[in-house]
Amino acid sequence: MIRLNKILNQHKLLLLSLSAIGIIAAPSQASAFTLVNRDSLTDTQFNDLLLTKEYTETFVAESRMGNNGSGGNGERELGINSPWLPNANGKLVGGDPVARGDRTWTSGTPVDFMLEYNGSVVDYTVDGKLLTTTAFTGAATDIFLRTFAQKNNGSTSNITSTLTNLVLNGKGVGKSLSSAGTGISSDVDYLQISNITSPFKLTGQSIFSWTGAAPQRSNLAYQIKVASGATSVPEPSTVAALVVASGIIVGAKRKKPSF
Structure with missing residues (x-):
């Protein structure tokens, strides 16, 4: 009986300590996202992140010129695409649209967009046009924006x-992204938003600009x-909480039973 009471008391101490620091009393609050400097990242380097499995794509939402809404030829202007994943031959495969849409772009006009993901449903809205799919259920720890x-x-x-x-989730990201192409070279830019969880909602505006004939396709x-990192580092507060809790248990074990 004394032994049983001792074990019960230890469990009570653990529960009380965890409750006091918020681990059991309420779901943990998602920490604020962080921006990762990717100013010099190229497409080749991003693909290497996927090939080495440092990051794994969950899905990709995109907008592109396509044929600017004229239809035909299998072109699209909006899409939710399957992830690019490494195969056995060390190549990336995937990127197929599972939801698609058409629209006509106007040079220099801001277009509202919204991307929502709750772990099982992807909603991608561009200027009021909704694309949705339930094809993806993977984790989301990072967002790579690419122009x-x-x-x-x-x-x-x-x-x-x-x-x-x-x-992102009601908080301004605080940075924009822009690429400018020329006749002899392309321009690609990345911005990484890290330390996110699902569900999330990302909103913003896109602007496609050009002079003369409209660009085509991509x-x-x-x-x-949307991707997940290979490793997930516990937040410092969580680590500290576990250390405190384990210390309480050790302290309780060292106490001699009272008769």
């Missing part, structure tokens, strides 16, 4: 892809790449 611009026509100039006014585009 791309490349001149593809001799009569096209001043081509830019911009993401601005970004807000020569003007942006992607929202």
